[in-house]
Amino acid sequence: MKIYTLHKKQNLPISVDTAWKFLSSPKNLKTITPDYMGFNIVSEADRPMFAGQIIQYIVTPILGLKTKWVTEITHVKDKEYFVDEQRFGPYVLWHHKHFIKEIEGGVEMEDIIDYKLPMGILGQIMHPILVKPKLEEIFNYRTTKLEELFGKY
Numbered sequence: 001m002k003i004y005t006l007h008k009k010q011n012l013p014i015s016v017d018t019a020w021k022f023l024s025s026p027k028n029l030k031t032i033t034p035d036y037m038g039f040n041i042v043s044e045a046d047r048p049m050f051a052g053q054i055i056q057y058i059v060t061p062i063l064g065l066k067t068k069w070v071t072e073i074t075h076v077k078d079k080e081y082f083v084d085e086q087r088f089g090p091y092v093l094w095h096h097k098h099f100i101k102e103i104e105g106g107v108e109m110e111d112i113i114d115y116k117l118p119m120g121i122l123g124q125i126m127h128p129i130l131v132k133p134k135l136e137e138i139f140n141y142r143t144t145k146l147e148e149l150f151g152k153y
Contacts, residue, residue, distance in 0.1 A: 001116065002116065002117075002124050002127075003093065003114055003115070003116050004114070004115055004116070004117075004127060004131075004132070005112065005113065005114050005115075006111070006112075006113040006115070006132075006135050006136075006139065007110075007111070007112050007113075008110070008111045008139050008143070009108060009109065009110045009111075010108070010109045010143050010146060010153075011103060011106055011107065011108050011109075011153035012106050012107055012109065012146060012147070012150045012151070012153055013105055013106040013150065013151050013152070013153050014106055014107060014150045014151075015102075015106075015107070016079050016100060016101075016102050016107055017079065018150070019100050019107045019109060020078070020079045020100055022149075022150075023098060023100065023109070024048065024049040024076075024082060025045075025048070025049070026041060026044060026045045026049065026053075026055050027041065027045040027046070029041070029057075031145065031149075032141070032142045032145045032146060033059075033138065033141070033142070034137070034138060034141045036060070037059050037060055037061060037138070038058065038059060038060035038066065039057060039058075039059050039060075040057065040058045040059075041055065041056070041057050042056040042057060042058060042068075043055065043056045044056065049073055049076055049082060050073065050076060051073055051074060051075055051076045052072065052073065052074075053072065053073040054070060054071070054072050054087070055070070055071050055072075055073070055084075056068065056069070056070050057069045057070075057071075061090065061134065062130065062134065067089060067090050068088065068089065069086065069088070069089035069090065070086070070087045070088040070089060071084045071085060071086050071087060071089075071094070072084065072085050072087050079100065080099070080100060080101070081097060081098060081099045081100065082097075082098050083095065083096065083097050083098070084096045084098075090118070091115050091116060091117065091118070092116040092117060092118050093114065093115055093116035094113070094114075094115050095113070095114045095115070096111065096112070096113045097110075097111070097112045097113075098110075098111055099111075099112075105153065106153050109146075111139070113135075117131060
């Protein structure tokens with residue numbers, strides 16, 4: 001069983017309050033996701049994040065194939081971190097930790113995603129060819145979009 005990890009950090013020149021307000025609002029996920037992914041939240045985007053919250057999305061990650069993705073917010077510590085876990089979707093495992101901490105002149109945002117692909121050895125073969133590059137592209141887009149919204153650190 002191969003579990004992969006994607007680890008990203010980004011510093012922004014904003015307060016913890018501003019970062020938390022933006023990142024903990026499910027509706028803002030669409031803003032920081034590439035348009036080509038056809039990202040649409042189906043439910044639970046209209047309320048503040050809470051542990052136990054189930055959020056349903058429709059995404060089109062590759063080849064125009066629409067996929068339903070259901071995540072649960074499993075842990076929330078106000079202005080410090082939250083965790084979302086896939087309950088239904090394209091991965092066998094998706095566990096995404098979002099950390100926010102104050103640093104001099106702004107905040108450091110850290111994402112740690114542990115994930116497992118379906119289809120056994122075929123999934124492992126596809127990881128370096130398709131999945132890893134696509135995740136890198138999505139998170140690079142997120143970095144750029146957050147800098148556009150809040151400025152460079």
